Amino acid sequence: xxxxxxxxxxxxxxxxxxxxxxxxxxxxxxxxxxxxxxxxxxxxxxxxxxxxxxxxxxxxxxxxxxxxxxxxxxxxxxxxxxxxxxxxxxxxxxxxxxxxxxxxxxxxxxxxxxxxxxxxxxxxxxxxxxxxxxxxxxxxxxxxxxxxxxxxxxxxxxxxxxxxxxxxxxxxxxxxxxxxxxxxxxxxxxxxxxxxxxxxxxxxxxxxxxxxxxxxxxxxxxxxxxxxxxxxxxxxxxxxxxxxxxxxxxxxxxxxxxxxxxxxxxxxxxx
Amino acid sequence: xxxxxxxxxxxxxxxxxxxxxxxxxxxxxxxxxxxxxxxxxxxxxxxxxxxxxxxxxxxxxxxxxxxxxxxxxxxxxxxxxxxxxxxxxxxxxxxxxxxxxxxxxxxxxxxxxxxxxxxxxxxxxxxxxxxxxxxxxxxxxxxxxxxxxxxxxxxxxxxxxxxxxxxxxxxxxxxxxxxxxxxxxxxxxxxxxxxxxxxxxxxxxxxxxxxxxxxxxxxxxxxxxxxxxxxxxxxxxxxxxxxxxxxxxxxxxxxxxxxxxxxxxxxxxxxxxxxxxxxxxxxxxxxxxxxxx
Numbered sequence: 001x002x003x004x005x006x007x008x009x010x011x012x013x014x015x016x017x018x019x020x021x022x023x024x025x026x027x028x029x030x031x032x033x034x035x036x037x038x039x040x041x042x043x044x045x046x047x048x049x050x051x052x053x054x055x056x057x058x059x060x061x062x063x064x065x066x067x068x069x070x071x072x073x074x075x076x077x078x079x080x081x082x083x084x085x086x087x088x089x090x091x092x093x094x095x096x097x098x099x100x101x102x103x104x105x106x107x108x109x110x111x112x113x114x115x116x117x118x119x120x121x122x123x124x125x126x127x128x129x130x131x132x133x134x135x136x137x138x139x140x141x142x143x144x145x146x147x148x149x150x151x152x153x154x155x156x157x158x159x160x161x162x163x164x165x166x167x168x169x170x171x172x173x174x175x176x177x178x179x180x181x182x183x184x185x186x187x188x189x190x191x192x193x194x195x196x197x198x199x200x201x202x203x204x205x206x207x208x209x210x211x212x213x214x215x216x217x218x219x220x221x222x223x224x225x226x227x228x229x230x231x232x233x234x235x236x237x238x239x240x241x242x243x244x245x246x247x248x249x250x251x252x253x254x255x256x257x258x259x260x261x262x263x264x265x266x267x268x269x270x271x
Numbered sequence: 272x273x274x275x276x277x278x279x280x281x282x283x284x285x286x287x288x289x290x291x292x293x294x295x296x297x298x299x300x301x302x303x304x305x306x307x308x309x310x311x312x313x314x315x316x317x318x319x320x321x322x323x324x325x326x327x328x329x330x331x332x333x334x335x336x337x338x339x340x341x342x343x344x345x346x347x348x349x350x351x352x353x354x355x356x357x358x359x360x361x362x363x364x365x366x367x368x369x370x371x372x373x374x375x376x377x378x379x380x381x382x383x384x385x386x387x388x389x390x391x392x393x394x395x396x397x398x399x400x401x402x403x404x405x406x407x408x409x410x411x412x413x414x415x416x417x418x419x420x421x422x423x424x425x426x427x428x429x430x431x432x433x434x435x436x437x438x439x440x441x442x443x444x445x446x447x448x449x450x451x452x453x454x455x456x457x458x459x460x461x462x463x464x465x466x467x468x469x470x471x472x473x474x475x476x477x478x479x480x481x482x483x484x485x486x487x488x489x490x491x492x493x494x495x496x497x498x499x500x501x502x503x504x505x506x507x508x509x510x511x512x513x514x515x516x517x518x519x520x521x522x523x524x525x526x527x528x529x530x531x532x533x534x535x536x537x538x539x540x541x542x543x544x545x546x547x548x549x550x551x552x553x554x555x556x557x558x559x560x561x562x563x564x
Contacts, residue, residue, distance in 0.1 A: 001371065002369070002370045002371055003366065003369035003370060003454070003462070004459075004462045004463065004465075004466050004475060005463075005466045006370070006471075006472050007471070007472075010471065010472040011370065013472065014367045014370050014372070014472070015372055017363065017364070017367055018364065018367050018368065018372060018375075018378050019378070021360075021364060021378075021382060022377075022378040022381045022382065024440070025381050025382060025384065025385065025441065026381060027400075027407075028393070028396045028397060028400055028441075029384075029396075031396070031399075031400055031407040032396050032399070034407075035399070035407065078291070079291040079292050079295065080292075082288045082289070082291060082292070083288060083289045083291070083292040085288060086284075086285045086288030086289050087289070090281055090284055090285040090288065091277060091278075091281050091285075092277055092281050092282040092283075092284070092285025092286065093277040093282045093285075095285060098289065098293070100557065101296075102292065102296060103553060103556075103557050104550050104553045104554070104557075105296070105300050105549075105553065106497075106552075106553040106556055106557075107497055107500060107501075107549040107550075107552035107553045107556065108300075108546065108549045108553075109500060109501040109503070109522055109545065109549065110501070110503075111503055111522040111525050111526055112307070112525055112541075112542035112545045112546060112549075113299070113303050114526075114529060115306075115307075115310075115529055115535065115538065115539070115542075116299075116302065116303035116306040116307060117299065117303065119306065119319075120298065120299065120302065120303070135299070136299075138295065139295050139296075139299040139300065142292060142295055142296070143553075146292065147560065151560070170284075171281070171284045171288075172284070175288075196387060199389055200388075200389045200390060200391075201389075202389065202390065202391045202503070202504040202507075203503060203504070217389070217392075218389050218391040218392070218504075221389070221391045221392055221395050221508075222391065222508070224395065225395075235399075235405070238399070239399065242392065242395060242396055242399075245392060246388060246389075246392050249387060249388045249389055249392070250388070252387065253380075253383075253384060253387045253388070257380065257383065257387070260387065261383075261448055261452075264445070264448055264449075265448055265449060265452035
């Protein structure tokens, strides 16, 4: 269905604009794939899996990125859903002040927290441990998660709480038996967003993981230039690495595009 | 407002539920802020062994540092250009995607793809493309005979920032998402009436739909402001802030102070200023989300 009636000529304009934009968007991807086959053809891809970039193996970056993403999602969902529920359904002293205090941290860029976080991780003995990246991502995402979950629980009727109380449930049981099961879709949406943000995170793994065995895909991308330079002879291998390092995010895109859209448009916004 | 009565039990339960959150906030943010504010009044190197209290000197130095001033200006320009691209390209594309076209779903996904991919990856791919001697763009331009257009996209100080900002076109996936999610709530009879009155596509876009989506524009603007304010790797990987600091934004300035600079006091003072801006943005966001309810 068309949104509204347009003339044939206008329809043609619409088609050209969308197809033109699509081609523009495909250009970098096609260019990377085309260049990845230069000089040695498919051999470049075999090279990617049998050699390391600056001592970093591609497969281990996949595994590291996945562990960080899952840890990030797990702790954000756990801590965020508990707190969001309390802010929405429990009347406690100082609630709104604490809530606003948490939300004030919504827009902080990670780059200014790098040095303080670095000291915290050194003192906790987490520096150069995947948990350091998990912790910094969790800290940066939590203000948003709290906003997200409070909005979600606010949208559930208060009568649920009343009927649960009449049935003899306390606030803890009301949470675990009534509200949490209803939050399934919210949990999935935010969980997928957490994985996406983890896959996009560049600074935290770059700064907190110097051990090459712990490098993530984005750290490997940063190392590419150093490993190959931008000389023509290496263009094939360089691009083959780029294409392969894009696979985790691409898989996420193919599997979970729907949840990402739902999560982002569900009322709260991040960036 | 009347004072509320809180029961002890509810307050205890409330704090029990938010205890893990509070732990994270105190350890990372409260301590982090304290650390930056304190260091902002000190002169110290990265080892933090012999910090010296110097009062407001770091802030005074920052105020006269043209590089810092320039980076703030660049960040603002960056944000404004990104917002304009979102409100034009994003807006138009989101509406055009509401028409029946062969392969529409596929193109919708393609426009959304760069939004999900890591910026580090996109920036590196684009850097390869824009490389002046053998990058795909210039090779292509020379191939079709437009040699004079094959410019030094990232190494010419006059061009580099423009190249970086134009890249925002690849990030219209987010605005599109916000607009598209709003369309089901639009009053279709208004659109039908406008079409009956003879409004063409151009008028529908500018005079009817653009004003109708006023609230969505606000969401788009706020989300792009937040994103621009947090932008880092696009600049870091494409130009590193160069050539001749022409593409420096606040985040790359702070990063350079951390890694190259000896003086952590100035870095911290700059970070405190960034934090203050972040609080203002957060307030805007809080007001906006509570207003919507």
